Amino acid sequence: MNKTLHVSHDGFISRHQLWSSEQIAAVEKIQTSIQEKNLRLIRVAWSDQHGISRAKTLTIPAFQGALKEGIDFNTGPLFFDTANAIVFNPFVKGGGFDLEEMTGCPNYALVPDPLTFRVLPWAPQTGWILCDAYLKTGAPLPFDSRQVCRKALKELDEKGYDLMSGLEVEFSLTKIVDNEINPELLGAPGSPGEPPKVRPVARGYQYQLEAHNDEIDEILQVIVANLEDLGLPLRTIEDEWGPSQIEVTFAPMRGIAAADAMLLFRTAVKQISRRHGYIATFMCRPSIPGFFSSGWHLHQSLVDAETGENLFIPEVETESLSVLGKQYIAGILKHARASTVFTTPTINGYKRFKPNSLAPDRAGWGVDNRGTMIRVLGGYGDKNTHFENRAGEPAANPYLYIASQIFAGLDGIENRLDPGEASDEAYLDERESIPRSLQEAVDSLSESNLFQNKMGQLFVDYMIKMKENEISRYMTYVEQEKVQDYQNVVTDWEHREYFEIF
Structure with missing residues (x-):
C-alpha cells in the first residue's frame, strides 16, 4: 500500500x-x-x-x-x-x-x-x-463550535492579545458490573436506554486521600501513560471530594490548543476506561447514591500575542490583577448569566450551584476565594497571575466555553468595565445570581445582544432551540413521573441522558 x-x-x-x-x-x-x-x-x-x-x-x-x-x-x-x-x-x-x-x-x-x-x-x-x-x-x-472559537481568538489577535488557559477537570470513574446491552433496554432516539450498571471504585469521603488513588493505580497508570503518549501536558491527578471522583490538571496552553486538548482528553479517558471494564463519566452529578458534583475550572490569562508577556500581572503591589485583567473579568461577570448556557450546558449541571458548596451561586470575584465564580490567583511580580472561572461543568463544549469567556472579556476591556471590590464573603455578596436552571440560562442568552452579535444570530438561535428541546423532554418526564423538587434531585432521566454520552 x-x-x-x-x-x-x-x-x-x-x-x-x-x-x-x-x-x-x-x-x-x-x-x-x-x-x-x-x-x-x-x-x-x-x-x-x-x-x-x-x-x-x-x-x-x-x-x-x-x-x-x-x-x-x-x-x-x-x-x-x-x-x-x-x-x-x-x-x-x-x-x-x-x-x-x-x-x-x-x-x-x-x-x-x-x-x-x-x-x-x-x-x-x-x-x-x-x-x-x-x-x-x-x-x-x-x-461549527470550533469555528466559533477561532472567531473569538481572531478578535483577540487583532487587538494584540492571545489566550493562555489551563484545564482543571473533575470526573467520576466507575467499574462496570453489568453492561446492560439487551434489546429491551436500548431505548430509542430521544429516549436513551439504561446505561450499564456500575459500582464506585472507592468508598468514603476522604479528600485527596493517597490510599484511594493507590486502590485504582492500575487503571490510573494506563490512563496517564496514554495521555502522555498523546502529548497532552498532564500535571496532576488526585482523589477528589466524593467516591470515585478524580481531578486532573494540565499545564497552560495557548490559543485553541486548550479546547482541542479538552476534547481529546475526554475522548481518550472514556475510550481507555471502557476498554478496561470501566466507565469514566464527565456528567456533572451522576444519579448514583453518595456521588458528588464535578466541575471544570477554566484558568485564564491574556498574553501579548508577540512577546507572550502575561498582561494580567498588576502594575502596583496593592492590586491582585492588572487594570486590563480587571476589565476582562468585569466583562465575564457582566455576561455571566447568558454565558452559563456555554459553561454549564446540561440540566444536570445546575444542581451543582449551591451556597457554601465550593461551587459559585452568584457572579462575583475574589482573591484566592473558592466560593466566588472568578477566583484570582497570583499578584504583583508573579508571572503566573491569572484567574479561574469556577462555573463550568466537565460536560461543557470546550470551544463554546472558551469563546464565551473571550467575547465577554473583550466587551469588558472595550467598555472599560469595573468588576467592583473583591468579595470576602462569597455567598453573602450582593451580586447577580447565576441561573438556577438551564431554562433560566437560555432565557438570559436569548436577551444577550453580545453573544448574538459575536457568535452570530443564526448560531445563538440554533443553540437556544437545541437546548429548549432538551428542556422540553425533561419537563415532560418530570410531569409524567410527578417528580418532587426536580430542581435539586438528580433524576433517572438525567442519568440516562448524560451518564454514558458525556
Whole structure:
C-alpha cells in the first residue's frame, strides 16, 4: 500500500485557502508518522454542538484524498440534541435552520487540521485528527463550535492579545458490573436506554486521600501513560471530594490548543476506561447514591500575542490583577448569566450551584476565594497571575466555553468595565445570581445582544432551540413521573441522558 501523502494544489482545501503555511508544513510530519508507525486507519474527528467527538474512520488512501478535498460529512448530527432527538426538520426549506445550504440534510466538508494529528496509543495502528467544518462554498459552517472559537481568538489577535488557559477537570470513574446491552433496554432516539450498571471504585469521603488513588493505580497508570503518549501536558491527578471522583490538571496552553486538548482528553479517558471494564463519566452529578458534583475550572490569562508577556500581572503591589485583567473579568461577570448556557450546558449541571458548596451561586470575584465564580490567583511580580472561572461543568463544549469567556472579556476591556471590590464573603455578596436552571440560562442568552452579535444570530438561535428541546423532554418526564423538587434531585432521566454520552 502506498502511504505517501501529498498536499494538493488544486483541491477544495487549496482552492479556498483553508490551511496556513504552518498547517501545510505539518503534513510532512503526518506522512512520517504514518510510515514509521505503520498506520492503517485514521479517525477523522469533529466536535459537534455538544462538544462530543463525532468521527469517520478512513483508510490511508482515503485519508490522502481528505488532505486534498476534505471529506463529506452528513449534516445529520447537527439536527440532534443530546439524546439524538431530532430538533430541526431537514426536509423543509432551509433545513429548519433558515439557511438554504442546509435544505435536505446535505453533506458539508470536514477539513483536517494537520496541527492536531495524533497516533492513538490504545488503538492499534490508528491515527486521529481534528477537523473544521465548511460549507461547500468554502465558507465556515455557522454551527461549527470550533469555528466559533477561532472567531473569538481572531478578535483577540487583532487587538494584540492571545489566550493562555489551563484545564482543571473533575470526573467520576466507575467499574462496570453489568453492561446492560439487551434489546429491551436500548431505548430509542430521544429516549436513551439504561446505561450499564456500575459500582464506585472507592468508598468514603476522604479528600485527596493517597490510599484511594493507590486502590485504582492500575487503571490510573494506563490512563496517564496514554495521555502522555498523546502529548497532552498532564500535571496532576488526585482523589477528589466524593467516591470515585478524580481531578486532573494540565499545564497552560495557548490559543485553541486548550479546547482541542479538552476534547481529546475526554475522548481518550472514556475510550481507555471502557476498554478496561470501566466507565469514566464527565456528567456533572451522576444519579448514583453518595456521588458528588464535578466541575471544570477554566484558568485564564491574556498574553501579548508577540512577546507572550502575561498582561494580567498588576502594575502596583496593592492590586491582585492588572487594570486590563480587571476589565476582562468585569466583562465575564457582566455576561455571566447568558454565558452559563456555554459553561454549564446540561440540566444536570445546575444542581451543582449551591451556597457554601465550593461551587459559585452568584457572579462575583475574589482573591484566592473558592466560593466566588472568578477566583484570582497570583499578584504583583508573579508571572503566573491569572484567574479561574469556577462555573463550568466537565460536560461543557470546550470551544463554546472558551469563546464565551473571550467575547465577554473583550466587551469588558472595550467598555472599560469595573468588576467592583473583591468579595470576602462569597455567598453573602450582593451580586447577580447565576441561573438556577438551564431554562433560566437560555432565557438570559436569548436577551444577550453580545453573544448574538459575536457568535452570530443564526448560531445563538440554533443553540437556544437545541437546548429548549432538551428542556422540553425533561419537563415532560418530570410531569409524567410527578417528580418532587426536580430542581435539586438528580433524576433517572438525567442519568440516562448524560451518564454514558458525556
